[in-house]
Amino acid sequence: MSRLKNDTFLRALLRQPTEYTPVWLMRQAGRYLPEYCETRKRAGSFLQLCKSPAMACEVTLQPLARYELDAAILFSDILTVPDAMGLGLYFAEGEGPRFERPLKDEWEIRNLSAPDPHAELQYVMDAVSEIRRALDGSVPLIGFSGSPWTLACYMVEGGSSSDYRKVKSLAYSRPDLMHHILDVTAQAVVKYLNAQIEAGAQAVMVFDSWGGVLSEAAYREFSLRYLEQVVAGLIRERDGQRVPSIVFTKGGGLWLESIAAIGCDAVGLDWTMDIGRARQLVGDKAALQGNLDPNVLFAPPETVAAETRRVLDSFGNHPGHIFNLGHGISQFTPPDNVTVLVDTVHEHSRKLRAQG
Numbered sequence: 001m002s003r004l005k006n007d008t009f010l011r012a013l014l015r016q017p018t019e020y021t022p023v024w025l026m027r028q029a030g031r032y033l034p035e036y037c038e039t040r041k042r043a044g045s046f047l048q049l050c051k052s053p054a055m056a057c058e059v060t061l062q063p064l065a066r067y068e069l070d071a072a073i074l075f076s077d078i079l080t081v082p083d084a085m086g087l088g089l090y091f092a093e094g095e096g097p098r099f100e101r102p103l104k105d106e107w108e109i110r111n112l113s114a115p116d117p118h119a120e121l122q123y124v125m126d127a128v129s130e131i132r133r134a135l136d137g138s139v140p141l142i143g144f145s146g147s148p149w150t151l152a153c154y155m156v157e158g159g160s161s162s163d164y165r166k167v168k169s170l171a172y173s174r175p176d177l178m179h180h181i182l183d184v185t186a187q188a189v190v191k192y193l194n195a196q197i198e199a200g201a202q203a204v205m206v207f208d209s210w211g212g213v214l215s216e217a218a219y220r221e222f223s224l225r226y227l228e229q230v231v232a233g234l235i236r237e238r239d240g241q242r243v244p245s246i247v248f249t250k251g252g253g254l255w256l257e258s259i260a261a262i263g264c265d266a267v268g269l270d271w272t273m274d275i276g277r278a279r280q281l282v283g284d285k286a287a288l289q290g291n292l293d294p295n296v297l298f299a300p301p302e303t304v305a306a307e308t309r310r311v312l313d314s315f316g317n318h319p320g321h322i323f324n325l326g327h328g329i330s331q332f333t334p335p336d337n338v339t340v341l342v343d344t345v346h347e348h349s350r351k352l353r354a355q356g
Contacts, residue, residue, distance in 0.1 A: 006139050009071040013244035015320035021349035022070035027328030028063040029075045035062045056127040067342045078146030082155045084120035102158030109177050114188035117195035125199040132200030143201030147208035148185040149223035186226045190233035197235045205246040212251015228262040260285040271326030276314035287320035294325045297333045301340045308344040317352045
């Protein structure tokens with residue numbers, strides 16, 4: 001594999017000095033880009049797009065052709081893992097992801113097993129290899145997975161939920177079954193992420209999208225414990241290079257210090273917490289990734305630039321910041337405002353470095 005031309009993102013994850021703050025966006029390959037919508041139309045469906053390595057590669061590269069981003073992220077979906085467990089993933093129009101066979105009965109839960117990433121999920125590994133080749137050392141490639149708790153939410157609820165009644169009821173009434181689901185899913189996530197690293201991913205991210213719906217005690221028992229298990233099981237070095245890990249709990253601002261202590265290299269922040277305060281809390285335990293409110297991108301360009309500078313100023317001229325949104329980019333985002341965001345991050349952070 002060719003040497004990276006731009007390793008700013010990886011250096012920032014390891015809290016090393018960088019010439020500017022690197023930037024990438026959660027869901028950066030998505031429906032806000034007309035070229036993505038065209039490719040998705042050709043694919044026929046979202047799942048077919050995910051399961052075609054060539055098309056997954058195509059859409060992964062699209063935002064990099066438009067914007068001066070410092071990292072690419074594999075185009076896939078967090079629900080590929082439970083789909084490979086046999087739950088039958090499908091996407092209903094206007095409803096989002098659903099499972100044909102959500103976990104209901106004890107025997108189904110007891111029969112759950114971690115899939116072989118080189119069997120049911122080989123299409124993801126093929127996409128990682130193809131994307132890595134196509135990037136040709138331009139920027140690093142991020143692999144990812146959902147967290148055990150977030151995946152378990154979908155697996156028990158059968159889809160997204162407004163109140164998480166089924167999964168929380170299971171957690172409180174039958175914690176033994178809940179822990180069995182989480183343990184098997186954590187094993188699956190470790191295998192899946194390590195297979196992505198072996199296929200060419202140079203950093204990995206764990207999306208704990210629904211961790212923030214838990215109470216503090218429940219978060220520690222049902223989410224953080226398994227995030228720590230995942231991080232501990234990851235390949236830390238590949239081809240002589242460190243493979244950093246990022247953990248992002250949406251709504252996890254209350255537990256930042258605890259997340260930083262599990263051994264990940266960076267903690268992702270949603271937009272509800274000041275990143276400067278977060279840096280003071282986390283100290284030198286981990287880098288921070290975030291954390292502009294995605295809805296800022298609907299504002300006029302001058303507001304986008306001002307709010308971007310506000311995040312950078314709050315973090316200050318310190319190592320260990322990767323600029324990102326506080327959650328995935330909206331499909332309704334004007335693409336030109338993303339240009340303003342990316343350019344402002346690079347220009348303003350260079351000025352901060354120059355000020356010393």
